[in-house]
Amino acid sequence: MTTQLLLVQALNGLQLGILLFLVAAGLTLVFGVMDFINLAHGVQYMLGAYLGASLAAATGSFWWGLVLALPAALAAGLLLEVLVFRHLYARDHLAQVLATFGVILFLNEGVKVVWGAAPLQVAVPPLLEGGVEIMPGLQYPLYRVAVLAAGIATAAGLWWLVERTRAGMLVRAGATNAAMVSALGVDIGRLFTLVFAFGAMLAGFAGVLAGPIFSVEPGMGDNVLILAFVVIVIGGIGSIRGAFVAALLVGLIDTLGKSLMPDLMRLFLDASAARQAGAALASMLVYVAMAAILAFRPAGLFPVRAG
């Protein structure tokens, strides 16, 4: 493993982390404010990717695809909120898990009907083709750099929104004590809907960005969803800051683990056994990290609710 490769993998890890953050941010806000566990958040990411891909194909421009996919993802989120989720806020987590599981089955199948089961390829926009030299003689794809930058900018914007605006204050207060916020005369139902749609849009945004990097296919949201769950559990449910730190951590651990583990195993095992054991260990690494963190901090790194 050379330093160069390590650097590339670290960047890939950060970039996965950024995408995870965009998905996890919506998830953690929705949970924090509404005490609502939304398994369908992953398919909203998938939906974003599909919308981005087909709108880009229809308009002939990745950028138009991105611009149009965002309101479409927002609208899809609103529709789901009104049709399904709204009826579940007062129910227990188990009911929420199962109903949103039903939404996953529907949407995973739905995209197959509309777009087919085969993966879609999304081209990198011409503006972002090629690479940048991050070290003498080492090129890194420009598109991935742009994803990193866009993700960080979104994270900063989100931080500003949550920490510095009145809406953000209400969201934070809602995460700590929803009853109090509603006692202040805020229409908590409206706030829920807004947060929900916004979270869906963020997930959709991540999906559009992911399109040119990963293949766009049915079920692509499921693995992201689970990693996003790991992220918000590690970060502390309801905490944007926690989600950010944990997302980068998970992205790095997962990516570096997958590239380093087999080599690490070579120290103890022969080549084929090392490859196998390495792959098995690498895929467990994120969960082991989660378990280790929870063993010491059951409420995550940045717990929101006191006590």
Added chain:
Amino acid sequence: MAEPLLRLDGLRKHYGGLAVTDGVSLEVLPGEIHAVIGPNGAGKTTLIHEITGIVAPDEGRVVFAGQDVTRFSLPRRVRAGLARTFQITSVVAGFTARANVALAAQARSGSSFRFFRPAASERRLNDAAMQALAEVGLADRADTPAGALSHGEKRALELAIALATEPRLLLLDEPLAGAGPEETERLIALLTRLKSAYTILLVEHDMQAVFALADRISVLVYGRVIATGTVAEIRGNPEVRAAYLGEDGA
């Protein structure tokens, strides 16, 4: 003087810069009802948490029956004989009154890691439960789901549960909170009956009840015990009067 059953030794707990209990020391002697009173914000709730093991004190010790239990968890303290009731009634609403008490009896009698026999048909547990229910006057409500009992009955049920753990000390956390005048009267009569058989640490707001029941009283103000003494001594204590009048005047 008899060896105290419970001794609190300089319990100190800070939250941020605020000392909620600021070196609380007191002794509960075997057989007495010892009441802790104090205005709101005196640190009573934290003190109870420290005694029962919900909150670990920053400094100081809790010695129960000659054993340092400062680091014991709540279940372990209960097994050592320190039973408690809660300010907000805590029963298993879906269980009958009898099953609620039988749960406590089974915790006391043998292991609860028994997997085969139906617990509801264990005669010994049911008998123990009925005895405790009778002691608090709930025998005729044994088959009622705890959730369907009246507030006062739930209070009594909680006492029966505590009694079924065969405690050496009963810690009663505001047993009269939320009770109407009639219920209060009945509960005071019940506590008076229990008084002869148990050592009780009573934390209570209702002054009249405290003066009627307690053998000794400790007064907690701003995290400190400012006085301990008999009812008469406390009534006449100028510092105590100042603390309470000060609160009233505010």
Added chain:
Amino acid sequence: MREAWLPLAVLIALGAAPLLGFGGSYETTLMARTMILGMAAVSLSFLVGGAGLASLGHAASVGVGAYAVAILDAHGVTEAARVLPVAVGAAAVFSLATGAIAIRTSGVHFIMITLAFGQMAFFTASSLAAYGGDDGYTLYSRTEVLGTRLLEDRLAFHYICLGALALTWAVCAMLLASRFGRVLRAARENAQRVEAVGLAPYSFRLVGYVLAGAMGGLAGFLLANATEFVSPASLSWQRSGELLFMVILGGAGRLWGAILGALAFVLLETWLAQQMQHWKLVFGPLLVLAVIFLRGGLSGLVARRHG
């Protein structure tokens, strides 16, 4: 128990079915699937309805049991006297290791952490290249019972599955009625109350979790033998979601509800899949509707008519 006539009738019908002309390969395969998923669902119902532990990773313990069969098969160990204890034991050990951490948390954390551990098992199974990796592993033959090929016999296997299902139900009911189960049930409603009588809920919950995992392992043993095939899909989180749905569809308040839930689930799934290719488009929304409108589940409907 007076209202348990329906599940008893189901068990009797399953017992009589092969004698009434439903002994063909197609019918027995379908019934075996129902009974085995029923076992897994009953053991999950013990956790959810009894102990209040809503695990979204129960399929993992089933899968660990199934993989134990596959791995032993690959190494030429096919005697039930050795395979069965290993399958059940492996599932119990897996549950102990993951439960020890998961049970420190509660509520939605618990759901997410069991989900994450389930995924960990899933990815580990996927990376076991020697045992088929993603593609799964086909058994050389069904497990032998004391040297005989008893499980190859269609009828014998049918009645073994039926017996195992009835046993699982009986054992779970016995556990819930015992002293141990009384503590679990009390802790589900009011953990503070259990602590205040001198019992620590954690150890009871962990033992319950391990017992349910062991029963899941038994179901996994039968599942591997029923299909003579094991794949990571059998421990995917979707499968865990399905098991949870069977429990809720049947009604989490009653153990036997899970048997009804499994039956309804398998029948509906099979029937829909015969009607159309994209049956999940209907199945998903049905699931959502069931959660929103069918509170108390199927067993709740039965009980109400008797109530």
